[in-house]
Amino acid sequence: MAGHIPLQYSSTKAGKRSAQEPLIVRFLLITAALAFLFLFLLLPLLAIFITAFEQGIGVYAASITDPDALSAIKLTLLVVVLTVPLNALFGVAAAWAITKFDFKGKSILITIIDLPFAISPVIAGLVFALLFSAHGLFGDFLFEHDIKILFAVPGIVLATLFVTFPFVARELIPLMQSQGSAEEEASLTLGANGWKTFWFVTLPNIKWGLLYGIILCNARAVGEFGAVSVVSGHIRGLTNTMPLHIEILYNEYQFAAAFAVASLMSILAIVTLVLKNIVEWKAGQHG
Amino acid sequence: MAKKKWKKHSILPGFGLSLGFTTLYVSLLVLLPLAMIFVNTASMSWADFRATVTEPRVVASYQLSFGAAFAAACINVIFGVLIAWVLVRYSFPGKRVIDGLVDLPFALPTAVAGIALTTLYAETGWIGQFLSFKVAFTPIGITIALTFIGLPFVVRMVQPVLQNFDQEMEEASAILGANRFQTFIKVIVPEILPAALTGFALAFARALGEYGSVVFIAGNMPMKTEITPLLIMTKLEQYDYAGATAIAAVMLVISFFLLLFINGLQWWTNRKFAHS
Amino acid sequence: MSIQIKEVSKTFGSFQALSDINLDIQTGELVALLGPSGSGKTSLLRIIAGLEESDNGAILFGNEEITHIRATERKVGFVFQHYALFKHMTVFDNVAYGLKVRPKKERPSKKDITEKVRELLSLVKLDAFADRYPAQLSGGQRQRVALARALAVEPKVLLLDEPFGALDAKVRKELRRWLRRLHDDFHITSIFVTHDQEEALDVADRIVVMNEGKIEQIGSPEEVYEHPNSPFVYDFLGNVNVFHGRLENGQWRNGAGGENHGSLAYVRPHDILIERKKPADDAVQAKVVHVHVVGRTVHIELKQERTDQFLEAELTKERYRELNIKVGENVFVRPNQLKVFIPEDYSI
Numbered sequence: 001m002a003g004h005i006p007l008q009y010s011s012t013k014a015g016k017r018s019a020q021e022p023l024i025v026r027f028l029l030i031t032a033a034l035a036f037l038f039l040f041l042l043l044p045l046l047a048i049f050i051t052a053f054e055q056g057i058g059v060y061a062a063s064i065t066d067p068d069a070l071s072a073i074k075l076t077l078l079v080v081v082l083t084v085p086l087n088a089l090f091g092v093a094a095a096w097a098i099t100k101f102d103f104k105g106k107s108i109l110i111t112i113i114d115l116p117f118a119i120s121p122v123i124a125g126l127v128f129a130l131l132f133s134a135h136g137l138f139g140d141f142l143f144e145h146d147i148k149i150l151f152a153v154p155g156i157v158l159a160t161l162f163v164t165f166p167f168v169a170r171e172l173i174p175l176m177q178s179q180g181s182a183e184e185e186a187s188l189t190l191g192a193n194g195w196k197t198f199w200f201v202t203l204p205n206i207k208w209g210l211l212y213g214i215i216l217c218n219a220r221a222v223g224e225f226g227a228v229s230v231v232s233g234h235i236r237g238l239t240n241t242m243p244l245h246i247e248i249l250y251n252e253y254q255f256a257a258a259f260a261v262a263s264l265m266s267i268l269a270i271v272t273l274v275l276k277n278i279v280e281w282k283a284g285q286h287g
Numbered sequence: 288m289a290k291k292k293w294k295k296h297s298i299l300p301g302f303g304l305s306l307g308f309t310t311l312y313v314s315l316l317v318l319l320p321l322a323m324i325f326v327n328t329a330s331m332s333w334a335d336f337r338a339t340v341t342e343p344r345v346v347a348s349y350q351l352s353f354g355a356a357f358a359a360a361c362i363n364v365i366f367g368v369l370i371a372w373v374l375v376r377y378s379f380p381g382k383r384v385i386d387g388l389v390d391l392p393f394a395l396p397t398a399v400a401g402i403a404l405t406t407l408y409a410e411t412g413w414i415g416q417f418l419s420f421k422v423a424f425t426p427i428g429i430t431i432a433l434t435f436i437g438l439p440f441v442v443r444m445v446q447p448v449l450q451n452f453d454q455e456m457e458e459a460s461a462i463l464g465a466n467r468f469q470t471f472i473k474v475i476v477p478e479i480l481p482a483a484l485t486g487f488a489l490a491f492a493r494a495l496g497e498y499g500s501v502v503f504i505a506g507n508m509p510m511k512t513e514i515t516p517l518l519i520m521t522k523l524e525q526y527d528y529a530g531a532t533a534i535a536a537v538m539l540v541i542s543f544f545l546l547l548f549i550n551g552l553q554w555w556t557n558r559k560f561a562h563s
Numbered sequence: 564m565s566i567q568i569k570e571v572s573k574t575f576g577s578f579q580a581l582s583d584i585n586l587d588i589q590t591g592e593l594v595a596l597l598g599p600s601g602s603g604k605t606s607l608l609r610i611i612a613g614l615e616e617s618d619n620g621a622i623l624f625g626n627e628e629i630t631h632i633r634a635t636e637r638k639v640g641f642v643f644q645h646y647a648l649f650k651h652m653t654v655f656d657n658v659a660y661g662l663k664v665r666p667k668k669e670r671p672s673k674k675d676i677t678e679k680v681r682e683l684l685s686l687v688k689l690d691a692f693a694d695r696y697p698a699q700l701s702g703g704q705r706q707r708v709a710l711a712r713a714l715a716v717e718p719k720v721l722l723l724d725e726p727f728g729a730l731d732a733k734v735r736k737e738l739r740r741w742l743r744r745l746h747d748d749f750h751i752t753s754i755f756v757t758h759d760q761e762e763a764l765d766v767a768d769r770i771v772v773m774n775e776g777k778i779e780q781i782g783s784p785e786e787v788y789e790h791p792n793s794p795f796v797y798d799f800l801g802n803v804n805v806f807h808g809r810l811e812n813g814q815w816r817n818g819a820g821g822e823n824h825g826s827l828a829y830v831r832p833h834d835i836l837i838e839r840k841k842p843a844d845d846a847v848q849a850k851v852v853h854v855h856v857v858g859r860t861v862h863i864e865l866k867q868e869r870t871d872q873f874l875e876a877e878l879t880k881e882r883y884r885e886l887n888i889k890v891g892e893n894v895f896v897r898p899n900q901l902k903v904f905i906p907e908d909y910s911i
Contacts (some may be wrong), residue, residue, distance in 0.1 A: 026377055027469065033373040034385070036366045039414075040435055041391050042401035047413060051406060053859045090459055099306040102295040111546065112313055115321070118542040118549075122516040127525065135528065137323060162316055182647035184299055185614055187417035189641040190661035190716055194300030196342050200664065202653040218394070223396025226484045226498035230523060241480060243398040243499065250503065259406075262399040269394035275471025276394075276553050277387045295615045296635050 048266050052259035063249075063260035067100025071237045072245035072261070075153070079241060080221045083160045088214050091168025099176035100184070101168045110173070113166050129157055151233030156241065164220045171213030172206055179205055186216040208283035215279065219272045220254075223265065321539070328536040331529055336558075339533040344509050345518060350517040355426055356494035359433035363490045364483055367441025374442075375449040389443070392436050397499025404432050405503040426427035429514065432500040437490030448479050472504030481556040488552060492545045496538070564625045564719040564752050565590045566611065567717040571620030573606055573776075580606045581776045584620070587827070588769075591750040593743070595763035599766045599799065603646075604756045605724055607773070611754065612722050613637045624720065640713030640751075642723040646705045648697040654708050655693040658683055661716035675895040683711040686745075710742075714751075723755035727762060735812035739766050764788060772796050794904045797829045804830045804874050806898070830898040835876040837886060838895045848876060851890050856880070863888070865896060 005212035021029070055062055063069060094113060098106060118125065125183040131137050132149040142149060149155045182204065189199040203210075232239045234248065242265055294302065328336065339345070340400050362408040373379075392400065394473040407432065408415045415422055422428045452475070496515040506512045513521075515538060522531035566588040567608045573581040581603045588594050594605040609615040611622060613634030617847075621630045629637055629846065649657050656663075662671055670680065675832070680888065684690050692800055697705055713721060727735045743766050757763050763770050764784045771778040772787060772795075780787050780796045791797040805830040807910035849865040853871070861883040865874040874896060878886070888894055 013407050027369065029369065030377055030379055033366070033370045035417070037370065037385060040431075041388055043407060043413070044435070045391065045395075047403045047407050047441070048399065051720070052415065056414065057484050090309065091304040093312075095308040096301060097309050099298045101297050101306070103302075104294070109309070111550065112317060114546060114550075115317060118492050118496075118546040119321075120498065120516045120519075120535075120538060120542070122498050122519050123324070123496070123538060124379075126519060126531060126535050128324050130528065130532065131320055131901060133528070137326075140308060160317070162320065164546050165312075165316060181297075181299060182643050182645065183649055184643065185634070185713075186643060186647040186649075187660070187664070188298060189612060189614070189637070189639060190712070191363050191635055191638070191666065192664035194296040196664045197299075198301070200660070201649055204649075219394045223394075223499075224397070225396060225485065226520075227399040229498070230520065243396045246396075246402065255406075257403060262396075262402060263400050265396050269399075271366060272394040273390055276485070298614050298616075 009265055010112050046267060047268075048259055048262050053254060055256040059256050060260045060263075063257035065263060066257070068240065069245060069254075069257075069261055070244045071146075072127065072240045073241065073264075074174045076222055076242045078153070079157055079160050080218060083155050083164055083221050084214060084218050086161060087165045087217050088168045088210065090165060091213055092174055092206075092210065094114075095172035095176050095206075096170040096198075100181055110264070111136070114164055116163055121163055121224065121226030122230060125227040126159050128162070128231050131194040134237050143200050151229055151235065151239060156228050156232035156239060160221050160224050163224050163227050164217045167217035167220065168210065168213035171209050175206055175209040176202075208279055212276065212279045212283070215272055215275050219269065222268060291450050291518030303514050317495050324539055326533055329533045329535060335529075340537050343395045344513070344536060345515075347510045348513050348518045349510075351426060351429070352495055353511065355429040355433055355514070356395070356491050357496075358430045359437055359494050360487050360491040362430075362434050362538055363437045363441045367490075368440070368445055368483055368485055369477065370444040371442045371449055375446060385451070390439050391522040392438050392507050397436065398496065398503075401432060401500040402502035404428075404435060404500065406502065423504050424508075426512060426513060428504040428506075429501055429512065432504050433494040436497055436500050437494050441483060443491070443523060444482040448482045452478055453483040481552060485549060485552040485556055488545065488549045492542065492549065494543070495545075565623075566720060566752060566754075567621075567623040569623070570605070570608070570612060570613070571617045573610065573615065579776050581610075581617070584776075584777065584778060586771060586781070588752060588754065589753055593746045593753045593766065593768045594728055594755075595767035595770045596754060596756045596773060597758070597760060597762070597763040597770050597799075598779075599758060602773040603776040604652045604758075604773045608724055610785060611638050614639045614641070616743050622876075623674070638658050638716065638718055639852045640716065640718035640721040640722075642706075642709045642713050642721070642726050644725040644728055646697075646709040646901065648695055648705055648708055648712070651703065652682070653694050653696055654689060654700070654906075655680055657708055658711045658715050659695070660712065672797065681716055681775055686714075687711045701734075702730050703738060704901050706894075708869045710745075714749075719750065721753040725755065727757075727759075727760070728734060735762075738864070742766060775801075778842055791829075791902065792849070794827065794829065797902060797904075802832050802875055804832065804835065805809065806830065807841055807870070807872075828898065828901045828903050830901045832862070832877040834901070835874060835898040836897045836899050837865075837876055837878065837888070838897065839886060839888075841895050842897060846895040849896050851888055851892050851894060854888070856883075863895070868897075884888075 001093060045258065094109075098110060104234065129136065129150055132142060132155060133139055138149075149158070164190075183201050184197050187201045223243055224241075225247075227246075228241055229244060232241070232244055234240060234244060236248070240248065246258050246261050246265075249255075249261065297488055318488050331339075361509075370389065374382065374389075405412075405428075408418075408428055409421070410416065410421065412423070420427075422431065456478075457470055457476055460474045465473065496516060498514075498520070501514055502517055505514060505517065507517055515534060519531045519534050519538075522528075522534070566586075568584055568586040568588075571581055571584040572579075574642075575903045585601075586609060596607060598604045606615060610617045613629075613632065617630070621628055623629065625852070627712065631697075649660065652660065659676050662676045662679065665671075681690070684693055688711060689704060689707055689711070690698065692704065692708075697708065700708065710723075723742075727738055732737065739762060742755075752816070754767070767784060770784055771781050774795050780792050782790075786797060788800050791800060797803050824900075841848075848868040850868065850878050851863060852866050853864040854861065859880055861878045861880060863878060863883075865876060867874060876896065
């Protein structure tokens with residue numbers, strides 16, 4: 001399950017007892033950890049914002065209101081709107097089937113759900129190229145019916161679906177496993193049908209886990225680069241998502257513009273982290 | 288009752304619907320596309336396949352990818368355990384914010400991370416200008432990018448183990464005469480080892496396939512700084528679908544084994560947890 | 564409503580959880596399913612509720628066969644072992660749930676639901692807790708919410724799975740009495756599962772003793788306690804002393820040897836009489852090993868001189884004073900009432 005970090009309830013509680021190490025050791029350890037985090041996390045983040053404004057606010061504003069930038073933002077939003085709900089629906093269905101029933105082949109199914117985490121995004125893009133390129137499996141069919149998937153929006157959506165599809169399922173499976181089925185059984189004996197049981201009992205119980213999975217899924221869908229890069233074709237104003245647009249600007253040495261768009265995505269990443277922490281805190285309270 | 292034998296009876300509804308949808312979705316989105324890799328590879332002759340995947344440029348990319356991913360995962364184990372320890376055991380100002388920040392590599396688009404790191408480590412960059420050796424466009428730069436994207440794995444695997452760790456065990460060890468270092472090596476390390484190993488494997492698997500954050504800092508010189516995913520991309524851009532697919536098949540098989548290894552580790556971790 | 568269980572069997576994989584269960588329960592009865600873990604009692608309860616499906620056999624509520632009716636439509640009240648309260652709902656919403664999820668045309672009005680829930684909450688003495696969440700309640704309170712929730716749908720049958728299992732000893736006893744009174748007031752046909760013999764003896768009208776997926780004995784608490792029909796039931800209901808002995812001319816003799824030497828006699832600790840002087844031929848000599856006083860009764864551990872077997876006896880405090888026995892002294896013991904089971908190989 002490479003790429004998956006389970007929802008952690010109640011984080012950062014300091015140990016009940018005071019640390020047993022001498023003060024100097026504690027100080028050195030904290031300093032080393034913070035120095036590493038500063039170097040690897042904070043400095044890159046600062047670099048993005050400072051470089052973005054290096055040539056003044058005018059260039060920044062122009063960069064993010066450029067028509068190509070705007071169309072990249074729109075395409076990214078479109079991809080998110082299409083992929084995240086579908087993968088959330090899949091996640092709930094898969095978690096229901098896997099945690100509420102016993103059937104043969106269950107562990108194989110779980111492993112298959114993990115697969116996209118372990119596979120290089122480039123390969124994720126490649127497989128769709130193999131299906132839909134002119135020489136691919138459906139190449140002739142698509143050509144005859146004049147349908148474009150590769151180097152067009154459908155290809156980008158498919159590749160993004162592939163790389164983001166385990167997030168919600170992976171979050172819900174352990175959660176629903178630990179909750180068991182007793183509450184659902186109670187609901188059924190009280191006369192509620194399946195849908196009502198799901199709606200009134202299961203869904204409220206998994207809502208924080210579901211939201212957490214959706215947040216992670218969303219972050220990845222917005223930022224996916226490798227897989228989308230293979231299938232997009234880099235057609236400016238048409239098939240460029242925000243990360244691809246950044247790449248093009250960067251390769252054209254328009255650093256300020258590249259970092260301006262990157263700063264937008266960094267803000268989104270920070271919002272993601274804040275939301276994620278709020279959900280963890282909420283889940284810790286109610287779970 | 289004409290119930291299918293492979294499924295245990297349950298009074299909960301929705302089995303057919305949920306499993307049917309799941310299976311269809313997984314088949315169309317994952318299994319069919321992945322099968323294409325093997326179908327296309329199978330259409331190559333064995334000699335062609337072997338020639339493609341053992342070409343010196345390809346072998347050099349394996350070595351670079353494995354070496355850099357391994358180095359990055361090692362750095363992540365050391366600092367990941369340190370960060371988890373500091374976050375769980377000590378209190379200091381700003382701890383909550385820093386704890387939240389650890390997940391940044393998961394939330395930040397890889398391309399954004401890539402250009403930021405390149406800017407920092409370029410010869411004239413904020414950090415690069417102080418270093419006497421080249422970082423960007425060398426394997427060191429690649430390792431730095433891979434360390435960045437793998438950073439949260441070890442921290443997030445080890446942190447809950449340390450949180451649930453029974454501190455009485457440490458006290459018992461101290462009462463029995465062990466010093467702090469002995470306690471750490473003999474009591475704490477065995478407890479967190481499975482989680483740290485799982486974190487290592489996750490970071491390694493992620494680093495092996497990583498593309499976005501590496502392409503900017505790598506320089507992408509064949510034989511020197513060309514990672515395997517990039518090589519696949521290059522072959523695709525030259526319309527060498529067969530070559531790209533063959534290399535992808537090799538990587539896929541490695542990914543499968545890594546996944547099996549990780550699942551095994553996780554099973555081990557869970558078993559360790561079960562008795563506590 | 565009466566319940567009839569006819570030839571119900573159930574296997575989980577290769578494990579035979581229930582084999583050929585036949586059981587009739589009268590309207591208004593309070594029945595205990597008693598047995599050790601793995602005896603199949605919970606499986607049987609879940610099959611009656613429709614939460615599991617039996618492999619074969621039939622279940623009737625009144626004259627209606629409900630074997631293939633789904634749990635949702637069986638209209639039973641089920642109290643789960645760990646209560647299964649809806650964590651995200653208040654006590655009020657938990658109790659109201661069964662009424663709220665009814666199809667529109669059968670659903671009572673909001674006002675009626677509120678009234679009904681208030682009534683039930685006052686019955687379980689939780690009026691003041693309506694707006695609390697389950698996590699804010701004690702174990703005993705949760706148990707009562709679970710019961711109120713089950714009663715809200717006016718079930719004709721009430722099923723309780725280890726209803727007091729997760730509670731501490733004092734609360735357990737209180738709730739036991741309270742359940743008994745509740746049953747006396749409402750007369751809902753009720754079945755509860757327990758592994759605690761004291762609980763079954765204390766609360767139930769009838770006890771069904773189960774072991775390894777089979778029914779060992781059905782009877783009133785007095786019957787199963789005083790007249791167990793198998794060594795298992797004897798052993799499971801209360802402490803028991805086992806004497807190895809033999810049968811001679813229809814008379815049981817203590818000690819091995821002779822024909823039918825394999826027969827066993829079961830004697831309850833309070834049916835062991837202790838004398839200082841040898842009162843009769845069948846009395847045996849034993850040494851007092853240990854004496855401990857628990858409230859008004861005195862437990863005495865003895866070791867038989869001839870066989871080196873240990874015995875447990877129970878005396879009243881008065882009798883203990885009268886005898887004035889001390890550890891290490893030799894006394895004579897005699898079973899007042901014993902039950903002999905002959906292993907099947909030796910049956911006469």
